[in-house]
Amino acid sequence: MSLAIDIRNLRFRYGGGPWVLDIPELTLERGTRAFLFGPSGSGKTTLLGVLAGVLEANEGEVKVLGEDLGSLSGAQRDAFRAEHIGYVFQMFNLIPYLSVLDNIILPVRMHAGRRARLDGAGVKESAALLAGHLHIGDLLNKPVTELSVGQQQRVAACRALIGAPELIVADEPTSSLDFDRREDFLELLFQECERAGATLVFVSHDRALEGMFSRTISLPDVNKAVL
Ligand code: ADP
Numbered sequence: 001m002s003l004a005i006d007i008r009n010l011r012f013r014y015g016g017g018p019w020v021l022d023i024p025e026l027t028l029e030r031g032t033r034a035f036l037f038g039p040s041g042s043g044k045t046t047l048l049g050v051l052a053g054v055l056e057a058n059e060g061e062v063k064v065l066g067e068d069l070g071s072l073s074g075a076q077r078d079a080f081r082a083e084h085i086g087y088v089f090q091m092f093n094l095i096p097y098l099s100v101l102d103n104i105i106l107p108v109r110m111h112a113g114r115r116a117r118l119d120g121a122g123v124k125e126s127a128a129l130l131a132g133h134l135h136i137g138d139l140l141n142k143p144v145t146e147l148s149v150g151q152q153q154r155v156a157a158c159r160a161l162i163g164a165p166e167l168i169v170a171d172e173p174t175s176s177l178d179f180d181r182r183e184d185f186l187e188l189l190f191q192e193c194e195r196a197g198a199t200l201v202f203v204s205h206d207r208a209l210e211g212m213f214s215r216t217i218s219l220p221d222v223n224k225a226v227l
């Protein structure tokens, strides 16, 4: 089975600061639903940034979906991320003056590579289909500022999922929801990842959700950097 993530001897630090990541080896097979946990400050968000090509490793090799990120220029990494990676941010990062629909279609509006992945389907139709699957289909024309936190989270998930990127990374996106709603959201996220054949890396500091995933990675166990 081919690997979604293949990390060898990765080291990363911010500027001249201490090592934040020192990961001798970490691999993840495609199609996995991975739960990546560790306490606050253990480097979870930093690792997602390296995987998404937002942050550049100081040492070692980071392969994502078979692509060696170290061999790409900054612009090439940006294009690779836009086309192949859906990112659900911790604070959702929705654009407040845009509607639900316009927030969801932002990645395909901005990046031709992602647009090409719609495979002939209309942009609005694809957004409406995803929104329906995540039970926010009747909110498409609302400003995101009028939505509840749970609804905003689903918009953020739709935006990550549109164009069916092969890798979805989610940074503690459920922390502000109660447990039943988190389980419910995760079920929907899993369904969409399965439909698209996507690999999911879901980050949390809370192990209560661990049982829902097919693989658990303890960051403090794989990360040798002393934080
Ligand atoms: P987590 O997501 O697990 O809470 P982070 O990846 O955010 O952890 O942080 C890991 C370490 O890196 C922490 O010590 C944090 O203070 C530091 N750090 C995070 N972002 C930056 C940054 N932009 N500049 C300098 N240090 C940072």
Ligand code: MG
Pocket: 044, 045, 046, 171
């Ligand atoms: Mg974090």
